[in-house]
Amino acid sequence: MSRDSLSIKSRPTNFRDIKGQDDVVADILDLAREGSFPAFSIFHGPSGSGKTSSALALARLLKCNDYNFSKKTICKKCEGCQSAEGANLFHVNCAVENIRDHFVGEIRQGYKFYSNPWSCAGPRVHLYEEIHCWSKMDHAKLLKLTEMKNVQNVFIFTTTVLEQIYKPLVSRFTPFSFRSVSLENAVQVLIGAANCAGLNISEDDLWKIAEAHYPDLRSAVNLLPLFELRRRRQPDIPVRNLL
Numbered sequence: 515m516s517r518d519s520l521s522i523k524s525r526p527t528n529f530r531d532i533k534g535q536d537d538v539v540a541d542i543l544d545l546a547r548e549g550s551f552p553a554f555s556i557f558h559g560p561s562g563s564g565k566t567s568s569a570l571a572l573a574r575l576l577k578c579n580d581y582n583f584s585k586k587t588i589c590k591k592c593e594g595c596q597s598a599e600g601a602n603l604f605h606v607n608c609a610v611e612n613i614r615d616h617f618v619g620e621i622r623q624g625y626k627f628y629s630n631p632w633s634c635a636g637p638r639v640h641l642y643e644e645i646h647c648w649s650k651m652d653h654a655k656l657l658k659l660t661e662m663k664n665v666q667n668v669f670i671f672t673t674t675v676l677e678q679i680y681k682p683l684v685s686r687f688t689p690f691s692f693r694s695v696s697l698e699n700a701v702q703v704l705i706g707a708a709n710c711a712g713l714n715i716s717e718d719d720l721w722k723i724a725e726a727h728y729p730d731l732r733s734a735v736n737l738l739p740l741f742e743l744r745r746r747r748q749p750d751i752p753v754r755n756l757l
């Protein structure tokens with residue numbers, strides 16, 4: 515069984531399941547439908563607002579030959595959909611990986627890898643999560659990397675603090691703004707996560723958990739398995755005593 519946290523395991527895999535971001539999702543889908551999704555973009559907004567999920571859903575969309583734009587789902591049948599999950603994706607979490615040690619070399623290798631001929635439709639996606647965790651000098655190095663000409667690459671950076679990113683990098687990238695999710699949407703996310711993990715938690719309890727943690731949705735989702743155990747031990751006590 516996977517030991518990934520529930521917030522990762524229950525992450526939406528399609529735009530259809532990304533809650534409370536209708537405007538920005540419509541922008542992304544319209545651009546993708548026209549085949550004009552920008553080569554460089556920054557997804558910015560609060561933690562837990564769906565930036566990484568949207569980037570991963572876009573990577574799936576871009577390798578699907580027959581994406582269903584009205585249902586916002588991949589076809590699951592074409593060559594791209596049949597290829598390995600993340601086959602067109604180079605994914606770096608800048609909060610975890612440090613560019614200064616060995617990573618520049620790995621990025622170069624990754625870039626070389628993704629510059630090679632690619633049998634499936636669509637470009638390769640380079641996703642740099644939490645890009646503000648790297649220094650301005652690192653951003654300048656990345657800027658050089660993005661200047662390599664190759665139309666078959668899409669670079670997406672995500673950040674919670676746009677103002678901390680090296681300005682020349684920001685000005686090169688198209689900004690996509692994600693909002694804080696509403697409490698109603700937060701509850702929907704918790705219901706989805708509880709279903710995904712097969713947890714038996716009442717909707718009333720999920721509302722109270724969402725309220726207590728709002729807007730930090732990730733911690734609320736990751737608490738659910740433990741909450742269910744505590745609830746089973748103590749079925750009658752108020753939610754606040756179980757958090």
Ligand SMILES: [Zn+2]
Nearest residue numbers: 578589592595
């Ligand atoms: Zn497909």
